[in-house]
Amino acid sequence: MLISRISLHRFRRFDSVEWRPGPGLNLVVGENGAGKTSLLEALHLMAYGRSFRGRVRDGLVRQGAEDLEVFVEWLEHGDPALTRKRRAGLRHSGQAWKGRLDGQDVQQLGNLCAAIAVVTFEPGSHALISGGGESRRRFMDWALFHVEPDFLPLWRRYSRALKQRNALLKQGGSGATLDAWDRELGESGELLTLRRRAYLERLQDKAIPLAADIAPSLGMAALAFQPGWRRHEVPLADALLLSRERDRQYGYTSVGPHRADWQPEFDGLPGPQALSRGQAKLTALACLLAQAEDFADQRGEWPVIALDDLASELDRQHQHRILARLLDGHAQVLITVTEAPTLLEAWSPARFHVEHGAISPAE
Numbered sequence: 001m002l003i004s005r006i007s008l009h010r011f012r013r014f015d016s017v018e019w020r021p022g023p024g025l026n027l028v029v030g031e032n033g034a035g036k037t038s039l040l041e042a043l044h045l046m047a048y049g050r051s052f053r054g055r056v057r058d059g060l061v062r063q064g065a066e067d068l069e070v071f072v073e074w075l076e077h078g079d080p081a082l083t084r085k086r087r088a089g090l091r092h093s094g095q096a097w098k099g100r101l102d103g104q105d106v107q108q109l110g111n112l113c114a115a116i117a118v119v120t121f122e123p124g125s126h127a128l129i130s131g132g133g134e135s136r137r138r139f140m141d142w143a144l145f146h147v148e149p150d151f152l153p154l155w156r157r158y159s160r161a162l163k164q165r166n167a168l169l170k171q172g173g174s175g176a177t178l179d180a181w182d183r184e185l186g187e188s189g190e191l192l193t194l195r196r197r198a199y200l201e202r203l204q205d206k207a208i209p210l211a212a213d214i215a216p217s218l219g220m221a222a223l224a225f226q227p228g229w230r231r232h233e234v235p236l237a238d239a240l241l242l243s244r245e246r247d248r249q250y251g252y253t254s255v256g257p258h259r260a261d262w263q264p265e266f267d268g269l270p271g272p273q274a275l276s277r278g279q280a281k282l283t284a285l286a287c288l289l290a291q292a293e294d295f296a297d298q299r300g301e302w303p304v305i306a307l308d309d310l311a312s313e314l315d316r317q318h319q320h321r322i323l324a325r326l327l328d329g330h331a332q333v334l335i336t337v338t339e340a341p342t343l344l345e346a347w348s349p350a351r352f353h354v355e356h357g358a359i360s361p362a363e
Contacts, residue, residue: 001117001301002332003043004085005073010065012038019359021334022350025327028336029362030354036336039359040120040306042070043334046090047118048142049109057094067093072116077301088112110152114145117303119292121310126280128287130273133261140196140262143203143291147298151195158188162258165240170251178244185256186237192257193227193236199294200225200262206293207264211286214321218279219267220286228259282318289322292331302331311337323347 007018013035030036041051041060051060061068069091076084089100090112099106106112128135144151161184168178204223211220229239239255240247247254264283269275275283296302305326310319326333327347335344340351351362 001304002075002077003072003304003334004075005071006039006043007069007071008038008042009069010062011042011068011070012060012062014038014357015062017357017359019352021332021352023332024330025323025344025347025349026332026334026352027340027344027349027362028334028352028354028359029338029340030336032338034354035357036354037122037308039354040122040308040334040336043072043116043118043304043306044120045092046070046072046088047113047116047120049113052120052122052124055094056092060092061094067091074116074304086115088115110145114152117146117295117299118306119288119295119303120306120308121285121288122306122308125284125288126277128284129264129275129280130277133259136262137258137260139287139291140199140260143294144195144199146295146303148195154188154191154195158185158192158257161185161188162253162256166252169247169253172248175244182237182240182244185253186235186240189228189236189257193231193260196257196260197225197227203287203290203294207287207290210290210293210325211283213325214286214289214318215279215282218283218286219269220264220283221267222265223287224263224265226261226263228257228261229255282314285314285322289325292326293329296329296331302326302329305331305333307333307335309337310335311339 002023003021005018005020007016008014009016019039028036028039041053044052045056045060050056054060056068069089071087071089073085073087076086086102088102091098097109099109099112101112101115128139141151141155145155161181165178165181165185168181200223207223208220211218229236234242236256240253243255264287292303292305314322323333323344352359353362
């Protein structure tokens with residue numbers, strides 16, 4: 001996957017800007033606050049439907065404007081015999097949005113996001129390890145959205161059933177009605193869980209050696225999956241029945257894949273809570289890079305790799321190991337830096353400079 005053009009309109013400090021990154025390594029250089037992170041943030045918004053720095057209505061729309069617009073053009077190379085040019089656009093006010101994909105209106109934001117594959121590492125990425133379970137569920141589901149075409153309908157099926165069951169719990173629905181939704185939730189939830197477990201097992205095979213390469217002192221030993229109920233004891237449909245009275249009191253469903261999680265396990269450490277912030281970042285990076293490598297194996301092309309302020313997050317040795325691994329795989333890598341590190345010269349990066357709300361090729 002190769003991004004050929006990104007256009008931003010009324011996005012943070014940019015009124016209107018266009019960026020045409022090249023293949024391979026791209027360096028975006030600029031002072032703090034110049035707007036270089038916003039370029040990666042806009043790409044992340046298109047790929048995930050949200051920013052990694054907050055909600056759209058919390059500062060993404062340029063001051064004084066009603067909405068923002070982002071346009072992306074890219075090439076897909078999954079089939080060696082076919083290169084496909086694609087384009088997508090998103091207009092977002094923070095309340096309402098409108099998207100287009102390859103010239104057609106998009107009714108669901110997930111369909112737009114599923115078209116563009118971007119793996120992002122930024123200063124807040126340690127939350128993947130040290131934060132709550134929601135980000136780790138999204139991490140698993142992002143990969144499955146992209147590599148298994150029938151996963152999105154399954155995820156929506158489970159989400160609809162969960163919404164219906166929660167509504168019935170709040171309304172005091174009858175046992176017979178709840179029985180029907182418990183069956184639907186149980187069936188779709190079991191299938192969803194099988195997909196997640198299989199993915200995490202596959203990812204573990206990549207993440208452990210990758211972590212040993214970039215951060216051998218961590219001693220990552222496993223990625224432990226937690227399905228969201230005691231699956232080794234009872235099927236999900238039975239677990240829902242057993243929790244029904246408690247769920248009636250709470251007004252929501254307390255067991256199921258929407259409560260799933262996973263955690264890295266380490267030799268000599270009690271768990272992720274014992275990691276320093278820097279160790280959590282390295283662990284997150286190992287998992288994200290493993291996810292990118294798995295995507296490449298499954299799809300036949302690499303996702304775009306966006307690395308925000310990499311030099312401040314990792315020392316030179318770690319930077320070199322990571323970039324060598326990515327560029328050997330022919331990924332397009334987009335990096336923001338305040339100053340271009342000399343260690344990157346070996347890869348002849350394309351350079352861009354951001355200043356005063358504009359981006360231009362650097363001399």
